[in-house]
Amino acid sequence: MTDVGRIGRPRALTSGIGRIGRPRALTSGIGRIGRPRAVVGYMTVERVRGDMIDLRSDTVTTPDEAMREAAAEAPVGDDVYGEDPTVNELEKRAAERVGMEAALYVPTGTMGNQIAAQVHTEPGEEVLADVESHVVKWELGGFAVHSGLQLRTVDADRGIPTPGEVADAHVEADLHRPGTGLCCLENTHNARGGLANGPDRIAAAAEVAHDRDVPVHLDGARLFNAAVALNRSAAELVAPVDSVMFCLSKGLGAPVGSMLAGSEEFIERARRSRKLFGGGMRQAGVIAGPGLRALENVAELSADHENAAALAEGLEGIEGVAVRPPETNIVLVDVEGTGSSAEDAVGALREAGVLASRFGETTIRLCTHRDVDRTDVETAVDRAVGALA
């Protein structure tokens, strides 16, 4: 029933599942039944071997003892009624950390970004974003699906459009044109190799958007990595924007959850939107407790950055391998010079006991995180030398 569009115009489900009777592969890259392993976007679903060093992403971190205790001991209530004391505490502390009036606990970073876009805009409007940003590449076209938005992308140096690029890409609403409804930035910038952009660059883009009455949202999935790398507070980095999403579940190590922050009015509307998305949770204190604990892990991100630098240095020694010097915990490696494709390189690394992500035809991504230490990184380099040479 849901795949029937307007009267007389049957169409496929926007989720990518074909019409009834017309099975086809999901656009996300998950193969047809019978293909040996599923590829989910740029990630490969692995059966992780015991001695594997998993550098696919910082999302693979598992909750430590302190987090498990925090989950067990969290006082809870019904959060949709606003009665979960642990969630309320997390929302208060998160807002303080980014210097915003209020915050909302959301299950995922993707949902946080999607809610932000929905609250800031009207259907039909354009969202201005870097072409390599997560909201453009890896959120399944959610802006269009959930909120009737279209994208206007720019290929921005370091992932943050310059003032000139924002001005050029801005569309004034008129009888024919929808108008720009939102400018969406990302920091650190995942696909561009975990780049940490300082507040000046963000403020310059935001100023041009604001001059044109366009709000600015920051996808700060790894905001604290940027803050630690630049030795600035998270609040300084987000001061120029109207809303920010940051993840507790990546380098900070929480098992689940992200925060969306902004003005009180924005968060009130976001709370309604979260319900619409199906993200109103009940006794969520059991996951918010580890989230509170994760906020205490910020300073430890510097160890991940040091490990990424050591990893990059080690990999650079391999002939034919070009490593982009990391600014945070993400290392992008171009294997073109070895004569291998990214897929073959990821396969060879897996055989050798290192998990990496395919990030392009010849580019792979390796991420350091709190579940790998310097010894693991050194072992990974040793294994990579054998696998990629």
Ligand SMILES: Cc1ncc(COP(=O)(O)O)c(C=O)c1O
């Ligand atoms: C930059 C960026 N934004 C948003 C997300 C989405 O977060 P989640 O996986 O919690 O939906 C990610 C996830 O990797 C990300 O890297």
